[in-house]
Amino acid sequence: MRNNSAPLPAATAAEDFSRTRAASRPGVNAIRVMVVDDSITARTVYARIIEKERDLELSAVAGTAEDALAALRTMRVDVILLDLEMPGMGGLKALPRLIAAARGAQIIVVSALTLAGAEHTVQALALGAADALPKPPPGRFDQDYRNGLVAKIRGIARTRRVLRQQAEASPRAPSPFARQPGHLRGIGQPRAHVLAIGASTGGIHALGRLFASLPPQIGVPILVTQHLPGSFTEIFARQLEMLSGRTAVVAEDRLALLPNRIVVAPGDAHMTVVPVRGGHQVRLDREPAASGFCPSVDPFFASVAQAFGANALGVMLSGMGRDGCAGAGQIAAAGGVILAQDEESCAVWGMPGAVAQAGIASAILPPEGLAGRIVLAVGGQAWS
Numbered sequence: 260m261r262n263n264s265a266p267l268p269a270a271t272a273a274e275d276f277s278r279t280r281a282a283s284r285p286g287v288n289a290i291r292v293m294v295v296d297d298s299i300t301a302r303t304v305y306a307r308i309i310e311k312e313r314d315l316e317l318s319a320v321a322g323t324a325e326d327a328l329a330a331l332r333t334m335r336v337d338v339i340l341l342d343l344e345m346p347g348m349g350g351l352k353a354l355p356r357l358i359a360a361a362r363g364a365q366i367i368v369v370s371a372l373t374l375a376g377a378e379h380t381v382q383a384l385a386l387g388a389a390d391a392l393p394k395p396p397p398g399r400f401d402q403d404y405r406n407g408l409v410a411k412i413r414g415i416a417r418t419r420r421v422l423r424q425q426a427e428a429s430p431r432a433p434s435p436f437a438r439q440p441g442h443l444r445g446i447g448q449p450r451a452h453v454l455a456i457g458a459s460t461g462g463i464h465a466l467g468r469l470f471a472s473l474p475p476q477i478g479v480p481i482l483v484t485q486h487l488p489g490s491f492t493e494i495f496a497r498q499l500e501m502l503s504g505r506t507a508v509v510a511e512d513r514l515a516l517l518p519n520r521i522v523v524a525p526g527d528a529h530m531t532v533v534p535v536r537g538g539h540q541v542r543l544d545r546e547p548a549a550s551g552f553c554p555s556v557d558p559f560f561a562s563v564a565q566a567f568g569a570n571a572l573g574v575m576l577s578g579m580g581r582d583g584c585a586g587a588g589q590i591a592a593a594g595g596v597i598l599a600q601d602e603e604s605c606a607v608w609g610m611p612g613a614v615a616q617a618g619i620a621s622a623i624l625p626p627e628g629l630a631g632r633i634v635l636a637v638g639g640q641a642w643s
Contacts, residue, residue: 290337291316291338292316292340293336293364294306294317294320295323295326295345296345297323301397306320315413323347323348324345332360338365339367340369340412341357344379351382354386367390367415368380368390369394371393380491381495385463387464390415390461392407392411411460414460414579414607414609415607448569448636451479451572451637452570453480453572454574455559457485457556457559457586461578462485468627470502470504473503474639477637480519482532484523484524484554484556485523486552486578491526492524496521499521500521505519505521506519507520508521510524510543513541514540515540524554527545530543531544531558532566533566552580552582560587564586564593568594571595572598572636574597575598575599575610575611576600576605576626577606578610581613584613587617587619596621599612604625
């Protein structure tokens with residue numbers, strides 16, 4: 260049962276924690292974390308996890324979204340841990356306001372292990388939360404959970420800090436990593452017959468922006484591998500239907516690929532594709548991937564390269580790590596096109612950054628810009 264005791268005053272907590280850590284760790288450039296949860300038990304657990312890490316600082320705690328918004332008027336943080344089910348405004352309704360007030364801080368949703376919690380979490384990710392972590396019942400915060408949470412905080416915060424420092428140092432210059440722009444359809448490039456998209460942290464929000472900028476019909480199958488727990492994939496497919504206005508289904512073995520339909524990788528297998536008489540089908544692969552992810556983008560992109568060759572189009576969106584870079588290299592080696600999301604628009608520029616730095620991306624752009632390149636690649640006419 261949720262603890263409904265009075266929330267700790269956010270501003271007072273922020274002042275106390277800031278003073279304590281400034282005295283105990285002078286000179287440490289710590290990652291500043293805010294915890295927003297109405298459960299005093301959860302707040303205490305998260306505080307203890309953060310306090311044990313020398314590079315993390317608990318800057319504020321709040322029991323409601325209203326308290327968090329008030330605190331953000333006078334302080335700056337790097338990461339916000341946000342519960343969604345709280346009294347008052349609640350986390351989901353407050354999310355757009357928190358993103359605006361946070362001035363570049365990234366939000367990690369900590370959601371209950373329920374169907375409703377999963378639905379709200381996917382909605383939050385579509386609205387712009389960078390990542391999500393299931394919140395276990397009291398007493399179940401084991402070491403693996405603690406390690407996973409700390410890794411997410413560090414990965415997300417470091418990306419945003421680098422961007423902030425770059426922006427403050429000089430105006431943003433065009434990416435030096437993109438291949439020559441001639442490597443798109445219209446200058447010797449065959450028309451793409453498939454759109455394959457890989458994503459992880461921050462990917463659901465990026466997908467929403469991408470699909471909002473695509474025309475209703477692009478004439479090719481759309482395949483998506485997004486790192487998500489298995490319990491989220493059906494909800495994710497429904498969310499993509501709403502975001503894109505297209506039919507979206509979770510992949511099943513031997514499912515036929517159809518133009519304009521979105522097929523989402525399941526949470527317990529890698530989605531791959533194979534040619535068959537009259538078209539292409541999905542095959543589900545459960546062999547461990549080198550990246551350690553399931554589903555993984557590497558075997559997905561590799562199969563697209565083998566099945567479609569120079570007619571393959573791969574897009575890498577926001578995500579932590581390097582999953583998909585090897586598979587993207589295979590698409591490029593087969594003569595296909597790889598596009599990558601740019602650093603500024605990503606929650607984490609790990610996966611698209613790896614592709615960009617490998618020199619295999621034909622364009623490195625925000626999702627809206629990638630949409631225009633996709634239209635060109637499938638044989639349509641891009642717009643400015």
